[in-house]
Amino acid sequence: MSTSPEKEVLALIPARGGSKSVPRKNLLEMLGRPLIAWSIYHAQKSDHITRVIVSTDDEEIAETARKYGAEVPFIRPDEFARDESPDIDVFIHALEWLRDHERYSPEMVVHLRPTGPARRISLIDQAILKMKENPQADSLRSVSLASQTPFKMWFFRDQSNMEPVVTLPDNPESHSMPRQGLPKAYWQNGYVDIVRPATIIEKRSMVGTAPLGYVIHEEIRDVDYPEDLPLVEQALQDILDHPEAKPDQGTTEERHPV
Numbered sequence: 001m002s003t004s005p006e007k008e009v010l011a012l013i014p015a016r017g018g019s020k021s022v023p024r025k026n027l028l029e030m031l032g033r034p035l036i037a038w039s040i041y042h043a044q045k046s047d048h049i050t051r052v053i054v055s056t057d058d059e060e061i062a063e064t065a066r067k068y069g070a071e072v073p074f075i076r077p078d079e080f081a082r083d084e085s086p087d088i089d090v091f092i093h094a095l096e097w098l099r100d101h102e103r104y105s106p107e108m109v110v111h112l113r114p115t116g117p118a119r120r121i122s123l124i125d126q127a128i129l130k131m132k133e134n135p136q137a138d139s140l141r142s143v144s145l146a147s148q149t150p151f152k153m154w155f156f157r158d159q160s161n162m163e164p165v166v167t168l169p170d171n172p173e174s175h176s177m178p179r180q181g182l183p184k185a186y187w188q189n190g191y192v193d194i195v196r197p198a199t200i201i202e203k204r205s206m207v208g209t210a211p212l213g214y215v216i217h218e219e220i221r222d223v224d225y226p227e228d229l230p231l232v233e234q235a236l237q238d239i240l241d242h243p244e245a246k247p248d249q250g251t252t253e254e255r256h257p258v
Contacts, residue, residue, distance in 0.1 A: 014054075056081075108195065123192065142188070144217075
């Protein structure tokens with residue numbers, strides 16, 4: 001296979017067969033397509049993604065992915081498809097397989113999770129462009145402003161005693177500061193993440209040491225439990241009805257105070 005590594009942008013869609021909270025959820029129908037087909041569709045419609053691969057351990061998911069236009073060049077080994085399998089193992093396996101069997105290595109890998117189909121293609125493309133404009137970045141991770149600050153969160157060290165989850169380096173009493181004086185905090189939302197292959201293969205990391213932030217201002221909807229399905233379906237329908245993103249989407253500017 002002839003490739004141009006500096007131009008290749010691979011979309012990798014992990015979709016294992018097992019799911020305890022929503023059985024076979026990657027194949028559940030949503031607005032006339034299996035759930036996994038929406039991530040495939042987003043990758044296909046992107047202006048910058050050049051190849052779409054699904055990594056799965058399940059033959060039915062593989063057949064469905066091929067039906068909707070994705071490649072499934074390998075079946076993921078069971079050891080990388082367990083409930084506790086981390087993303088890094090899935091991505092190392094995929095990239096090493098492509099390197100060893102096809103001599104293929106993309107410039108970057110776009111991680112599209114099937115469980116979050118309510119996403120805008122324009123934001124995926126903006127994220128890719130942001131990575132292209134920042135060659136020093138190891139990765140890009142989409143985030144949303146946290147509704148609660150972690151500086152006022154605690155965990156139990158044992159059955160009775162608590163410790164703060166995090167404190168400011170110069171103030172162990174951060175939890176007693178006014179909320180407005182604390183740094184803004186963001187949670188990773190899984191909308192779209194991008195990683196350079198060297199970060200995955202050489203640094204054995206999904207983020208590396210120089211990750212970019214990509215702020216999503218819309219409410220994030222994922223299929224984690226059965227009751228999420230109608231909410232995700234409605235969010236997806238809203239995007240289909242109004243596909244254009246707001247001008248400030250995907251920036252590092254934040255409109256709302258913590």
